[in-house]
Amino acid sequence: MSSDAEKEFIEKARSPFSEAFEMFRKNHAAVAGLVVLIFIVLAGIFGPYVYPGDPFEMVWAPFSPPGDEGYFLGTDYLGRDLASMLIHGARVSIAIGLSAAFLTVFIGITIGALAGFYRGWVEEVLMRITEFFQVLPTLLFSMVIVALFGATLPMITLAIGLVSWPAVARITRSEFLRIRELEYVMAARACGVSNGKLIFKVILPNALPPIIVQAALMVGSAILFEAGLSFLGLTDPNIVSWGQIIGSNREYILDASYTVTVPGLAIFVTVLAISLVGDGLNDALNPKLRQR
Amino acid sequence: MNRFIRNLAVATALATAMVGSALAEAHKKGGTLTMAIPQTPRHLNPAVQSGTATGVPGTQLFAAPLRYDEDWTPQPYLAESWETSDDGLTVTLKLVKNATFHDGKPITSEDVAFSVDTIKANHPFKTMFAPVTEVQTPDAHTAVLKLSQPHPALMLAMSSQLMPIIPKHVYGDGQDPKAHPQNSENVVGSGPFKLVEFKRDQHVILERYDGFFMEGRPYLDKIVMRIIKDGSARAIGLENGELQLSSFENNVRNVNRLKKADNLDVTADGYAAIGPIDWLAFNTKSSPTADKRVRQAIAYAVDKNFILKAIMLGAAQQANAPIHPGSPLSDNSVNAYDLDVDKANKILDDAGYAKGGDGMRFKLNIDYGWPAVKPQVEYVKAALKKVGIDVTVRASADFPTWAKRVSGHDFDMTWDTVFNWGDPVIGVHRTYQSSNIKKGVIWSNTQQYENSRVDELLEMAGKEADPAKRKALYAEFQQIVAEELPVYWTNTLPYHTISNKEVGNPPRGIWATSSPMDRVYLK
Numbered sequence: 001m002s003s004d005a006e007k008e009f010i011e012k013a014r015s016p017f018s019e020a021f022e023m024f025r026k027n028h029a030a031v032a033g034l035v036v037l038i039f040i041v042l043a044g045i046f047g048p049y050v051y052p053g054d055p056f057e058m059v060w061a062p063f064s065p066p067g068d069e070g071y072f073l074g075t076d077y078l079g080r081d082l083a084s085m086l087i088h089g090a091r092v093s094i095a096i097g098l099s100a101a102f103l104t105v106f107i108g109i110t111i112g113a114l115a116g117f118y119r120g121w122v123e124e125v126l127m128r129i130t131e132f133f134q135v136l137p138t139l140l141f142s143m144v145i146v147a148l149f150g151a152t153l154p155m156i157t158l159a160i161g162l163v164s165w166p167a168v169a170r171i172t173r174s175e176f177l178r179i180r181e182l183e184y185v186m187a188a189r190a191c192g193v194s195n196g197k198l199i200f201k202v203i204l205p206n207a208l209p210p211i212i213v214q215a216a217l218m219v220g221s222a223i224l225f226e227a228g229l230s231f232l233g234l235t236d237p238n239i240v241s242w243g244q245i246i247g248s249n250r251e252y253i254l255d256a257s258y259t260v261t262v263p264g265l266a267i268f269v270t271v272l273a274i275s276l277v278g279d280g281l282n283d284a285l286n287p288k289l290r291q292r
Numbered sequence: 293m294n295r296f297i298r299n300l301a302v303a304t305a306l307a308t309a310m311v312g313s314a315l316a317e318a319h320k321k322g323g324t325l326t327m328a329i330p331q332t333p334r335h336l337n338p339a340v341q342s343g344t345a346t347g348v349p350g351t352q353l354f355a356a357p358l359r360y361d362e363d364w365t366p367q368p369y370l371a372e373s374w375e376t377s378d379d380g381l382t383v384t385l386k387l388v389k390n391a392t393f394h395d396g397k398p399i400t401s402e403d404v405a406f407s408v409d410t411i412k413a414n415h416p417f418k419t420m421f422a423p424v425t426e427v428q429t430p431d432a433h434t435a436v437l438k439l440s441q442p443h444p445a446l447m448l449a450m451s452s453q454l455m456p457i458i459p460k461h462v463y464g465d466g467q468d469p470k471a472h473p474q475n476s477e478n479v480v481g482s483g484p485f486k487l488v489e490f491k492r493d494q495h496v497i498l499e500r501y502d503g504f505f506m507e508g509r510p511y512l513d514k515i516v517m518r519i520i521k522d523g524s525a526r527a528i529g530l531e532n533g534e535l536q537l538s539s540f541e542n543n544v545r546n547v548n549r550l551k552k553a554d555n556l557d558v559t560a561d562g563y564a565a566i567g568p569i570d571w572l573a574f575n576t577k578s579s580p581t582a583d584k585r586v587r588q589a590i591a592y593a594v595d596k597n598f599i600l601k602a603i604m605l606g607a608a609q610q611a612n613a614p615i616h617p618g619s620p621l622s623d624n625s626v627n628a629y630d631l632d633v634d635k636a637n638k639i640l641d642d643a644g645y646a647k648g649g650d651g652m653r654f655k656l657n658i659d660y661g662w663p664a665v666k667p668q669v670e671y672v673k674a675a676l677k678k679v680g681i682d683v684t685v686r687a688s689a690d691f692p693t694w695a696k697r698v699s700g701h702d703f704d705m706t707w708d709t710v711f712n713w714g715d716p717v718i719g720v721h722r723t724y725q726s727s728n729i730k731k732g733v734i735w736s737n738t739q740q741y742e743n744s745r746v747d748e749l750l751e752m753a754g755k756e757a758d759p760a761k762r763k764a765l766y767a768e769f770q771q772i773v774a775e776e777l778p779v780y781w782t783n784t785l786p787y788h789t790i791s792n793k794e795v796g797n798p799p800r801g802i803w804a805t806s807s808p809m810d811r812v813y814l815k
Contacts, residue, residue, distance in 0.1 A: 056674050057674055058674045058675075062602045077602070077667060078602065078603075078667060078670055078671055078674065079602065147689035147690065148689070150687075150689075151687045233666075234689070235687070236687070237666065237669070237670065237685035237686075237687050248666060248667075248670075251543075251545065252545070254545070254549075255545065
């Protein structure tokens with residue numbers, strides 16, 4: 001092997017992240033999704049400074065069409081500024097999406113890793129539990145949780161997390177099943193590395209790529225889930241979220257369709273952007289696709 | 293005796309009117325009326341079940357001693373005449389002689405006595421017949437109600453919605469009347485229509501009872517009541533002519549849309565006795581709403597006009613007092629608490645609730661029990677922020693959760709709708725009498741309002757036979773509660789009756805469709 005080729009090989013091997021970024025960048029749809037997503041997140045973070053007031057405040061005549069009196073998205077049935085609600089809602093919707101996805105990944109990885117690593121009766125028990133959660137109708141189950149324990153933000157997040165984790169658990173388990181038999185794991189085991197270290201330091205980092213992709217998509221589905229619950233009225237009425245705007249305005253769809261379509265579009269665009277980014281991550285992180 | 297003669301005169305006038313209209317041949321006979329009802333009734337026997345879900349089909353199946361016209365004037369129905377003794381302690385009903393139940397057996401005073409006993413023992417409105425000590429039956433067609441005190445509310449309580457005459461030989465078989473199998477099937481009624489089929493979540497089908505005691509009635513051959521829960525589906529059905537009648541419609545957007553349809557008549561008339569009033573209720577025992585000034589300030593800060601115009605879209609009537617504005621006993625001269633934010637702020641300042649650093653004086657919760665009133669609750673939150681009250685909206689997962697909170701007195705404010713049910717004794721007293729503070733019972737005095745003068749006035753008005761004196765007592769009562777505001781009344785529920793133009797005589801009395809529809813016909 002010539003030294004040049006060797007050097008190139010080493011460089012390639014040393015920079016998996018730059019390589020992944022390269023892959024990601026080649027996916028134009030994913031880049032577009034990322035740009036949109038960054039814009040929405042920035043709007044969620046800084047928007048409330050542009051619209052500092054209480055989004056629940058009634059500012060103008062109800063059902064003023066977009067553009068009326070400087071309210072560029074118009075007002076809803078109580079005369080509240082729709083633009084202000086949308087911006088404040090972005091924060092809540094994205095926060096719910098992120099925290100529910102985090103919860104999902106946390107539960108899913110814990111269960112999946114334990115099941116995949118220890119196998120035997122641990123796997124039996126944990127996978128039966130996973131299957132139990134998997135066969136529950138998700139929307140119904142989360143509705144029951146919210147109805148029983150109250151429609152507060154943490155409870156809605158918990159409900160979404162509780163019904164979404166089985167997918168992550170199964171992916172994690174399958175990755176663990178695959179990786180635990182690989183030679184470097186065998187070697188680590190032979191060196192006497194403790195189980196905890198094997199799970200968290202040796203196997204998990206190598207199992208992460210598909211989980212990251214799943215987690216990214218989970219953010220989108222959590223936002224949709226929250227919107228669904230809000231639409232059914234299972235939401236904290238003191239907090240604006242996109243789903244809540246749709247839910248409380250849906251009765252007026254014939255009189256003022258923009259009150260429903262604008263937040264609906266916001267959800268659509270956000271979830272689409274997240275999906276595109278997730279797709280791009282999948283391309284970038286999947287080693288089998290690297291040479292494509 | 294005067295009253296007896298006057299009643300006879302009314303009866304005669306009515307008979308003349310009937311003959312007159314028969315001559316004009318305005319009422320075509322026959323045909324099937326297809327109407328919508330919004331929910332499945334628990335069963336069809338209004339003697340042991342309150343509410344209009346049971347009342348609408350139930351009042352077709354069962355007749356009552358009296359019926360009412362649009363002016364609150366009682367008219368003969370099963371009772372061809374009635375008389376109240378001068379001391380007000382005896383009410384004598386003379387029943388029509390040819391009336392029969394749907395199984396052909398005659399309707400007698402025994403059945404009236406049995407019905408009163410059954411209602412008294414099982415109906416949730418205890419005050420309706422509480423003073424009735426005994427029903428005597430001197431002969432088959434005379435029923436004498438003996439009262440422990442004069443009880444003017446009895447007159448309205450003798451309507452079909454509240455006092456259906458049920459057959460003793462069917463419901464007196466020893467079974468629990470509330471769970472009697474014939475409440476839902478094989479109903480043996482006394483009214484103009486008999487039951488063909490009651491299918492839950494599907495329909496109630498009624499057919500003309502040929503043996504009905506009123507000559508020539510009912511005009512319709514059949515009524516099909518389709519159970520359609522979705523208001524938009526009912527609206528579409530009415531628009532395309534699939535449904536010819538729907539009542540108790542209170543989605544103002546649908547109502548306003550249907551008002552524009554050429555083939556439909558839309559009216560808000562006919563709900564005065566049902567008397568539904570929307571209000572903001574206060575917990576008068578928990579701080580700071582225990583302070584009358586706080587309640588008054590909230591009333592000044594909440595704009596009735598906004599609710600009427602923006603939320604009710606002009607389809608509801610303003611309500612300022614505890615008695616429905618359509619009732620002759622209502623006193624609309626009370627303080628209406630027109631919007632005055634400065635005054636509200638001043639009252640709160642003077643009462644010592646100073647604004648804190650964040651511009652807020654104190655926090656309050658507001659509850660609501662069903663999704664339709666969420667806009668009102670959100671509005672109250674936004675409106676009270678302007679006077680420095682930080683309101684948190686508490687959602688309840690379902691109606692029972694809300695009912696448990698409110699009846700358990702675990703609330704600061706709540707939006708509520710309460711029905712007058714004809715006479716104030718039946719539907720109004722319960723909210724303001726201190727004796728009706730009953731933990732765990734929804735629509736009792738959940739505000740825990742106590743005022744001995746109010747208790748006294750209601751007690752007196754309940755047994756005052758003279759209409760003018762009674763009205764005066766209720767006027768004083770309304771002035772007091774409008775000053776002390778245990779609840780802040782905003783508007784009547786915008787109930788509407790929507791009928792196709794081909795429907796003649798759509799029910800317009802004070803009980804809407806919870807009254808016999810024997811005069812309804814198809815043009």
